[in-house]
């Protein structure tokens with residue numbers, strides 16, 4: 629028997645072709661997308677708008693794939709980490725972060741990551757594979773079903789992987805999340821380690837989501853060492869791309885800055901950072917390093933972190949210290965590794 633078609637794995641055009649090929653009118657494609665992404669059903673029989681006959685007929689040749697929930701952990705601070713299994717047995721993590729009136733889901737774009745940042749647990753183990761568009765968008769579906777009647781308000785691409793290294797799938801996923809799931813691009817943030825040419829391509833090809841840059845250093849020497857991507861796209865090239873990024877009115881680029889004791893946390897660094905960001909509508913998120921097993925770095929003490937923030941503020945830069953959530957369950961920034969890593 630021929631294997632069944634996964635409806636989620638099809639692009640809109642492929643779905644229309646499939647529907648026509650099944651002898652059905654093309655409006656059924658739109659209807660299916662609506663039920664899969666807006667109503668967030670997980671199987672064809674749940675699509676009650678279709679007659680029972682039609683659901684049975686479709687089920688004979690097609691199915692809807694779902695991420696398999698393998699584990700769910702809750703942190704003392706309310707952060708939750710979900711471990712999902714993919715159809716080929718790989719696994720990824722997504723993190724749900726409650727904060728005042730927001731509920732942010734942090735999603736993964738790759739299994740692992742090839743960028744090799746030295747301070748990041750995901751990065752120390754290399755790339756297993758890119759996620760497909762539907763696997764990226766799908767992280768939202770089981771989580772919103774599990775937490776119903778609560779509502780995910782924001783999406784951040786800050787889980788495992790470098791989203792701009794999986795460009796096509798991320799653009800397609802963004803399309804599904806905004807157009808089909810109806811989550812506003814204003815509530816979506818994509819974070820990148822700085823693949824400069826792709827930053828500008830993103831502005832052309834994807835809905836206008838918020839951009840975050842993991843900057844993490846103020847000299848090429850230090851950045852080369854902690855983030856190898858800098859050797860291809862050094863600070864000047866990266867910040868030029870940020871300057872050329874067509875920001876909508878009143879929006880700013882977020883610069884993430886992981887503070888590593890003795891590496892990038894000096895007063896000189898703070899002053900250089902002010903200079904580097906000149907002319908870019910920006911805000912800075914300071915993230916004191918989250919330790920993980922086997923790392924070479926340390927988190928600076930609170931006094932040092934506050935001094936760094938004060939210098940930025942006195943240079944007229946909005947600078948927030950990000951409380952790291954979910955550390956007790958390794959759900960904080962840079963602590964995701966899913967199952968395969970370390971085995």
Ligand code: SAH
Pocket residue numbers: 747748749785786787788789790791819820821840841842844884886915916917918919920961962963
């Ligand atoms: N690959 C993308 C998206 C992942 S975001 C990127 O790097 O931007 C992950 C964020 O966590 C990045 O801003 C990264 O700088 C930060 N991070 C990684 N390891 C960390 C650690 N051990 N402690 C604190 N922040 C970390």
Ligand code: SF4
Pocket residue numbers: 741742743744745748749750751752787788789790820821842962
């Ligand atoms: Fe990859 Fe981002 Fe981690 Fe760097 S910080 S290794 S780009 S996930």
